[in-house]
Amino acid sequence: MGDNGRVSHWSAPVAAAPVDADVVVPGSKSLTNRALPLAALADGPSRLTGTLRSRDTDLMIGALRSVGARVEGPAGDLHPDDTDLTITPGPLRGGDVECGLAGTVMRFVPPIAALASGPSTFDGDLAARIRPQSTVLDALRALGAEIDGERLPFTVSGTGSLRGGRVEMDASASSQFVSGLLLSAARFDEGVDLVHVGASPVPSGPHIEMTLAMLRESGVTVEQPTPSSWRVAPGPIAAVDRVLEPDLSNATPFLAAAAVTGGTVRVPHWPATTTQPGDAIRDILRAMGASVTLEIADGADHGTLVVVGPSRLSAVHLDLSAVGELTPTVAALCALADGPSRLTGIAHLRGHETDRLAALAAELGAVGCGVTELDDGLEITPAPLRGAPWRAYADHRMATAGAIVGLVVPGVEVDDIGCTSKTLPGFTTMWADMLTGRG
Incomplete structure (x- = not known):
């Protein structure tokens, strides 16, 4: 099966020479999956340009269609390759919500369902049924919602409104x-006054900053x-018309x-300023010895990133801790570095698509x-590496970490490259084009 399938074995290609390519990256998943709920709750139609179309965003x-929003492409009907979308809010109703492995769907949509008239049932992939969910469900209960279940599958019985107020x-x-x-809170009768009471800080702070910025917009x-x-x-x-940045x-x-x-590698349309955590890769690559330059014309709001x-x-x-989603990429780089590296602040990755810390330890260990x-991270000590099977655990970022290692280690066999369709359909084609300079 190809990138659009759920499972596909893939022999990671070795780079025969230093890569030299321009790589155009589709729209941001994090921005897309915040812009869509905001548009579905807005006071009129919104247009989104450059929307990512991937498994998570689809x-x-x-989910939003099932609870009453209308989502259309330029020609009206929605086609799989439409990236310019019009979202028209409608009366919120109950529906069946398929979450797959998308954390944003299973955590962002229940508050919307609590505002709907009627019950909404949520379910997803088997692996999603073990992901933490009670935190948001218990908070919604405290704000007045009726919910049956603690994790997938669960049912939100909406009554057309939600009281809101203070919640810890x-x-x-x-x-x-x-x-x-926060994304739905303005529609609650009393808004929301939310307090984090955990012993540890909330991880991935830049993602919350992204949410706050989009709410203010x-x-x-x-x-x-x-x-x-x-x-x-x-x-x-x-209602806000948005042009979405590349992911x-x-x-x-x-x-x-x-x-x-x-x-x-050159990536065009890199934003001059952004709330995306992925921008931190620039400083990380510099720390690892790479030359990183953002070539941007005077007055422009984006340019070309050259690494x-x-x-x-x-x-x-x-x-x-602020950019945990970059861990698989950074861990793959550390496995090829000139000495031991230590990555910390990422205990929360044990609750992602898979236990990413255990998965990285297992797969990097398998190649030598x-x-x-560690309690909150990984210590990575490079050694001569060898080819081996690389398990993706249905996790898109584990799959791409295997691709990185495979560039310089012959014989890396990724068991499920199709899971990259979660956020980046067409990954293997983009990877091959990069290696041939056609990116």
């Missing part, structure tokens, strides 16, 4: 719990009185390819790298 589209939650496991409530009054509390006032959500996290495997092969790999990657000690799991 699941979000399907422990969001130590995922920033999505916070974003999920939509005319919502939102405050952050303390680093661990947020307040959203009740009121309308304005910077999805760009990172291609930039890593330049770093590990000593080559050059040139070093002759040898430097080891690093990094706190990735020394890896020790």
Whole structure:
């Protein structure tokens, strides 16, 4: 099966020479899956340009359609390759919501379903049924929602409105719990006054900043009185036409390819300023010895990011608590560095699509790298690497980490490259084009 299938064995290609390619990256999943719910709750139709179309974003589209929103392409009917979309809110109703493995769907849509008239049933892939969910469901119960279940599958019985008000939650496991409530909170009768009460800070802070910025763009009054509390006032959500940035996290495997092969990769349309956590890859690659330049014309809001790999990657000690999604890419780079690296602040990755810390330790270990799991991260000690099967665990970022290692280690066999369709359909074609300079 190809990239659009759920399972596909893939022999990771070895780079015969330093890569030299331009890579155009589709729209941001994080921005897309925030813009869609905001548009579905808005006071009129919205247009989204450059929308990512992937499994996760299509699941979000399907979820919002099932609870009453209309989503159309330029010609009216929605086609799989339409990236310019019009979202027209409708009366919210109950429906069947398929979450797949999309954390944003299982955490962002239940608050919308609580505003609907009628019951909404949520379910997803088998692996999704073990992902943390009670945090957001218990918070919704405290705000007045009726919910049957603690994790997938569960049912939200909407009554057409939600009281809202003050609520405490422990969001130590995922920033999505916070974003999920904030995105819908303006539609609650009393808005929301949300307080994080966990012993650990909320991880992936930049994702919450992204949510806050998009709410403000939509005319919502939102405050952050303390680093661990947020307040959203009740009121309308304005319809906003948005042009979505390329997905910077999805760009990172291609930039890593330049770093590990000593080559050059150019990514156009890189934003000059952004709320995307993936932008942190620039400083990480510099710390590992790569040349990183954002070529941008005076007055422009985006340019071309150029990464040139070093002759040898430097080891690093990094706190990735704010950018945990980059861990698989960075771990693959560390396995090819000139000494031991330490990645910390990422205990929450044990609750992602898979236990990413255990998965990285297992797969990097299988190709010969020394890896020790820490309480909150990984210690990675490079060693001569060998080809071996590489399990993706149905996790798109594990699959692309295997592709990075495979550039310089013959015989890396990724068992499920099709899972990259979760956020980046066509990954193998883009990878092959990069290696031949056709990107």
